[in-house]
Amino acid sequence: xxxxxxxxxxxxxxxxxxxxxxxxxxxxxxxxxxxxxxxxxxxxxxxxxxxxxxxxxxxxxxxxxxxxxxxxxxxxxxxxxxxxxxxxxxxxxxxxxxxxxxxxxxxxxxxxxxxxxxxxxxxxxxxxxxxxxxxxxxxxxx
Numbered sequence: 156x157x158x159x160x161x162x163x164x165x166x167x168x169x170x171x172x173x174x175x176x177x178x179x180x181x182x183x184x185x186x187x188x189x190x191x192x193x194x195x196x197x198x199x200x201x202x203x204x205x206x207x208x209x210x211x212x213x214x215x216x217x218x219x220x221x222x223x224x225x226x227x228x229x230x231x232x233x234x235x236x237x238x239x240x241x242x243x244x245x246x247x248x249x250x251x252x253x254x255x256x257x258x259x260x261x262x263x264x265x266x267x268x269x270x271x272x273x274x275x276x277x278x279x280x281x282x283x284x285x286x287x288x289x290x291x292x293x294x295x296x297x
Contacts, residue, residue, distance in 0.1 A: 157196035157278050158285040168193060168275065171233060172282040175240040182246050185253025187230025192259035194221045195273030205269050212267045219259045222271045226258045232275070239279055 156168035164170050171181050202220040206213035233245045273281075 156193055156275075156282070157273070158282055159196045167191065167229065167232065168236075168278060169282060171236045172240075172279055173286060175236050175243040176283060176286050178243075180244040180246040181233045181236060182248060183229055183233050183253075184248050184250040187228060187233060187247065187253075189229055189253055189256030190226055190258040191229060191232075191255075192219070192221050192226050192257065192261075193232075193275050193278075194225060194271065195278045198222075198271035198273050202269055202271070205267065209267075212269075216263060218264050218267065219261050220264055220269070220271065221259060221261045222274065223261055224274065225261070225271070227275060229253075235276065236279060239276075240283070 156166045162169065164173060174181055199220060202218075206218075230245075237243045237245055
């Protein structure tokens with residue numbers, strides 16, 4: 156998720172923020188208990204750069220890149236965004252297959268010394284600023 160030149164609206168954080176800012180309800184398929192790991196685009200780019208530059212620390216093992224608090228239930232994410240934007244409605248739609256659910260372990264990432272810097276809360280605010288058209292400095296802090 157996050158602001159990028161090739162903005163993707165099929166990512167749940169991006170979509171929820173956009174819908175909230177345009178006065179639309181946040182659509183949750185199923186009961187919202189499914190888990191998703193989230194990583195900000197700036198942190199993903201920093202991780203790729205770190206792995207390319209410091210190959211000794213990134214020794215070829217497969218790494219899940221994200222923050223320990225980066226696993227969210229979809230319903231909790233919807234509540235966060237609802238509260239951030241002043242009471243946008245959350246609409247739950249019955250769905251036998253509400254999408255994938257996975258809770259990711261990021262422990263191996265710690266061995267590289269890399270630490271993601273973006274929380275979902277900060278990323279939601281950054282997206283809102285971008286969508287509103289304000290100039291936001293610091294999306295890519297390197």
